Amino acid sequence: MKQPNERSLTVIVMDVSPVTWGERELIRTASDKSRLAAGKRSIGPARLEECLSAVQCFCSAASSLEKDAVTVLVAVAASEVAVVYPRKDALEDYFRNPENKLDSRNLQSNLLSGVAELMAKASAKQQQASTTDPSNPPPPLTSNLAAMASAFSTALCLINRFLVAANAGVSALHDHHSWNRGNRDDDGVIAALGGGTSGKKTSHKYRVWSPRVLLLQASDDRPSDYNAMMNCAFAAVKQQILVDACFILSPSERASKSSSYLEQTCDMTGGLLSTPSAASQADKALTEVLLTIFLPTRSSRHRLNQVAITNLDFRARSFDTGQIVDMAFVCNQCLSIFSQLPQGRCPTCDAEIRSKKSKIEP
Amino acid sequence: MSSALSTSAAPAASNAPSSHVWEEATNTWESAVQEDAEGNIIVAGQESVANLIRHRRKRLEQNDYAQRNRRVVRDMIRYMYVLIDGSQWMRSKDPVLPGGTKLEVTVQLLHQFVQEYYDQNPLSHLGFVILKNGEAEVLTKLSSSSKTHKLALQTFLQESLQEGPSRGGVFSLQNGLEVAGRSLGHQPRHGSREILILCAALSTCDPGHILTETMPRLKAANIRVSTFALAAELHICRKLSEETGGAMGVCLDKGHMRDWMLEQCVPPPALRREWMEHGCEMVQMGFPTRTKSDIPVLVHATKDTKLITRTSYTCPQCLAKIQELPADCVVCGLKLVLSPHLARTFHHLFPVAPFSEYIPPPTASIDDGTNKDSNNPQTTSSAVAAVSAPPALAALSSSTAKSAAKQQQKKRLDSKLRLAAPNDDRNSCFACLRMVGIPNNEDGGDAGEEELRFCCPECRNIFCVNCDSYLHETLHNCPGCLLKDTS
Numbered sequence: 030m031k032q033p034n035e036r037s038l039t040v041i042v043m044d045v046s047p048v049t050w051g052e053r054e055l056i057r058t059a060s061d062k063s064r065l066a067a068g069k070r071s072i073g074p075a076r077l078e079e080c081l082s083a084v085q086c087f088c089s090a091a092s093s094l095e096k097d098a099v100t101v102l103v104a105v106a107a108s109e110v111a112v113v114y115p116r117k118d119a120l121e122d123y124f125r126n127p128e129n130k131l132d133s134r135n136l137q138s139n140l141l142s143g144v145a146e147l148m149a150k151a152s153a154k155q156q157q158a159s160t161t162d163p164s165n166p167p168p169p170l171t172s173n174l175a176a177m178a179s180a181f182s183t184a185l186c187l188i189n190r191f192l193v194a195a196n197a198g199v200s201a202l203h204d205h206h207s208w209n210r211g212n213r214d215d216d217g218v219i220a221a222l223g224g225g226t227s228g229k230k231t232s233h234k235y236r237v238w239s240p241r242v243l244l245l246q247a248s249d250d251r252p253s254d255y256n257a258m259m260n261c262a263f264a265a266v267k268q269q270i271l272v273d274a275c276f277i278l279s280p281s282e283r284a285s286k287s288s289s290y291l292e293q294t295c296d297m298t299g300g301l302l303s304t305p306s307a308a309s310q311a312d313k314a315l316t317e318v319l320l321t322i323f324l325p326t327r328s329s330r331h332r333l334n335q336v337a338i339t340n341l342d343f344r345a346r347s348f349d350t351g352q353i354v355d356m357a358f359v360c361n362q363c364l365s366i367f368s369q370l371p372q373g374r375c376p377t378c379d380a381e382i383r384s385k386k387s388k389i390e391p
Numbered sequence: 392m393s394s395a396l397s398t399s400a401a402p403a404a405s406n407a408p409s410s411h412v413w414e415e416a417t418n419t420w421e422s423a424v425q426e427d428a429e430g431n432i433i434v435a436g437q438e439s440v441a442n443l444i445r446h447r448r449k450r451l452e453q454n455d456y457a458q459r460n461r462r463v464v465r466d467m468i469r470y471m472y473v474l475i476d477g478s479q480w481m482r483s484k485d486p487v488l489p490g491g492t493k494l495e496v497t498v499q500l501l502h503q504f505v506q507e508y509y510d511q512n513p514l515s516h517l518g519f520v521i522l523k524n525g526e527a528e529v530l531t532k533l534s535s536s537s538k539t540h541k542l543a544l545q546t547f548l549q550e551s552l553q554e555g556p557s558r559g560g561v562f563s564l565q566n567g568l569e570v571a572g573r574s575l576g577h578q579p580r581h582g583s584r585e586i587l588i589l590c591a592a593l594s595t596c597d598p599g600h601i602l603t604e605t606m607p608r609l610k611a612a613n614i615r616v617s618t619f620a621l622a623a624e625l626h627i628c629r630k631l632s633e634e635t636g637g638a639m640g641v642c643l644d645k646g647h648m649r650d651w652m653l654e655q656c657v658p659p660p661a662l663r664r665e666w667m668e669h670g671c672e673m674v675q676m677g678f679p680t681r682t683k684s685d686i687p688v689l690v691h692a693t694k695d696t697k698l699i700t701r702t703s704y705t706c707p708q709c710l711a712k713i714q715e716l717p718a719d720c721v722v723c724g725l726k727l728v729l730s731p732h733l734a735r736t737f738h739h740l741f742p743v744a745p746f747s748e749y750i751p752p753p754t755a756s757i758d759d760g761t762n763k764d765s766n767n768p769q770t771t772s773s774a775v776a777a778v779s780a781p782p783a784l785a786a787l788s789s790s791t792a793k794s795a796a797k798q799q800q801k802k803r804l805d806s807k808l809r810l811a812a813p814n815d816d817r818n819s820c821f822a823c824l825r826m827v828g829i830p831n832n833e834d835g836g837d838a839g840e841e842e843l844r845f846c847c848p849e850c851r852n853i854f855c856v857n858c859d860s861y862l863h864e865t866l867h868n869c870p871g872c873l874l875k876d877t878s
């Protein structure tokens with residue numbers, strides 16, 4: 030239940046990679062032309078402006094829902110990440126006098142100028158990488174994807190900063206407060222008879238903030254980010270941070286239909302994942318999606334009927350065949366998964382495989 | 392204040408290399424206790440927060456038994472027994488460990504240890520043994536479930552509290568080692584076998600000779616013994632730890648105990664022995680799927696108990712249903728894990744490199760004239776350079792210049808975006824935008840933390856002190872290094 034002095038802290042991570050949004054713009058203008066001519070409304074994927082205005086609406090709705098709520102916006106464009114709102118000086122002032130609220134009117138100007146600067150920097154970097162020095166190998170195709178893991182880590186550090194100010198986060202000098210951090214595991218004993226999804230009541234005894242992260246991802250997952258995203262998800266679980274995600278689909282056939290990293294993250298932390306189709310992104314529909322699905326805070330969610338993630342596949346892919354396996358052999362040093370027992374040496378860490386000896390009794 | 396201390400300590404230390412810490416100490420009466428303007432006594436000899444943090448980092452680095460920031464071959468699958476001293480020695484209170492008798496404090500810490508252990512090593516097993524009245528009894532056998540351990544520890548604590556302070560008997564090290572060692576010897580070879588002893592005893596009553604009987608058997612079974620002493624170090628414990636390749640620690644204070652215990656949760660580097668081949672072993676594991684059925688079904692919770700519930704995991708080999716993972720299948724014995732559990736241990740294989748403290752090079756363009764003239768906007772850049780100069784300069788300038796410089800600091804954080812450019816401003820933390828790099832001002836104390844800046848060796852970004860601990864202890868990701876795409 031909502032504690033009397035609980036304040037929600039929301040960090041919204043927006044993907045504004047220029048290449049991704051540029052592709053969607055092209056698809057959108059092409060499809061709009063034909064549809065307007067036929068007199069129908071647009072079914073195109075969202076434009077960047079629509080996405081940004083949806084985020085603005087979400088922030089003003091959140092602050093009118095709860096006066097003391099704090100919202101922070103982080104934007105990521107390909108390989109650049111920056112905290113767009115509030116700016117450095119506003120955040121310092123906020124920590125000096127926590128009575129002053131973060132001004133939500135500044136949000137629009139900061140958001141637009143910050144995103145513009147970030148996108149300009151990202152496109153400049155990409156152009157520079159492609160034009161200078163043809164002897165360098167061309168950048169991989171995945172360099173256009175957003176560095177969501179870096180932005181997620183930045184969001185978690187920001188939340189940690191707020192928590193430290195309230196004596197609850199991870200700080201450099203662990204004092205005696207940290208001995209008594211509420212352990213969610215104790216509640217689990219009583220909830221053993223229930224299903225797996227109930228029992229999300231967390232103990233907010235030692236914390237005043239109710240933190241959450243909302244990830245808006247438009248690009249596909251970066252393959253090299255798997256470890257980093259999992260680390261971020263585990264850290265969020267440890268600090269009881271709710272992570273929601275909205276994967277903004279593109280109707281082109283090459284794009285993936287969902288993000289498996291986001292699925293696993295949301296499932297682990299108890300958040301919601303929504304993948305609105307292209308038709309439900311056009312015009313103002315994205316605003317509606319954000320407001321109806323993501324606006325309710327953690328304490329009100331257990332009363333609502335929500336979208337559940339079904340068919341979440343936790344099985345692993347084996348490293349040699351790439352198929353999803355039920356049973357496999359795992360190397361005990363490098364933890365790589367093989368569906369067939371390798372002979373001789375481990376393919377990943379190149380360690381010799383010890384043959385099974387008889388057990389030694391002490 | 393601290394700058395005055397440092398200038399007076401410098402000549403003393405430079406005379407002869409002192410081999411003891413107490414020779415360098417400058418905690419004399421005059422410097423430790425001072426009076427402020429109204430005549431009230433202020434204790435000025437305390438370390439500033441910044442120095443406290445530095446000392447803690449240095450201590451962690453020197454005693455890094457697990458080498459947690461280096462890429463070494465580690466044992467990911469661990470079987471560990473914790474031997475808790477329940478004898479008379481633990482029933483007394485200790486001023487160094489506030490909050491009850493030593494036993495209470497230890498059990499409280501063990502709750503955290505259990506949580507952290509399963510967090511860092513989801514594939515591993517843990518068991519507890521109590522040493523009491525000269526005997527060793529197993530409190531919980533080796534298992535993967537943290538709830539059983541916590542419940543057992545709670546009941547043990549309740550019983551001991553009811554018994555009173557004069558019970559407990561003698562401490563017997565050999566019995567404990569024999570019980571734990573026998574049980575560990577039956578475990579499969581692919582995991583590392585460890586024993587952790589928490590003792591406050593200063594003597595032990597054994598049926599035989601540890602060094603000639605028990606120790607060779609421990610070494611033959613590749614069991615690693617680590618000890619944490621709450622009172623004083625025992626030679627037998629030190630010898631055991633050194634011979635078997637474990638760690639030995641003696642309690643300094645509560646924070647130190649917590650740090651030491653949590654360090655044992657990190658998988659230790661694998662031991663290399665001459666008669667053991669170097670190599671890995673392939674362990675067969677199953678990856679069950681989670682099923683939610685409409686009607687409640689019979690599910691195995693632990694080896695003995697069964698529940699009726701809806702959500703369960705199905706073992707791929709024998710199709711039995713298990714309630715909670717990671718576990719060994721109750722029916723067929725296959726190890727069952729989920730891929731996030733494997734992913735949880737990857738951060739040991741790819742740790743974040745330790746950050747080094749960033750000391751800005753002293754800038755050449757410092758003159759006292761600009762310090763006083765800080766309201767002039769044209770001299771903003773040189774005033775910024777002056778503020779980031781070594782603290783000795785701050786001591787030289789007058790107090791009005793100091794407060795003007797502090798005002799300058801407040802204006803220093805601009806409203807630009809904090810991007811990952813190496814030539815960008817070095818005064819805000821890359822991850823949380825906190826202002827860092829303020830030299831110690833005369834208020835001392837709380838502001839000292841913000842003086843420290845840490846720099847990542849790979850991406851050369853600056854981080855504040857809290858982000859540094861957070862990244863290394865909980866998150867295991869550096870946001871600056873993740874910007875690059877390495878796929």
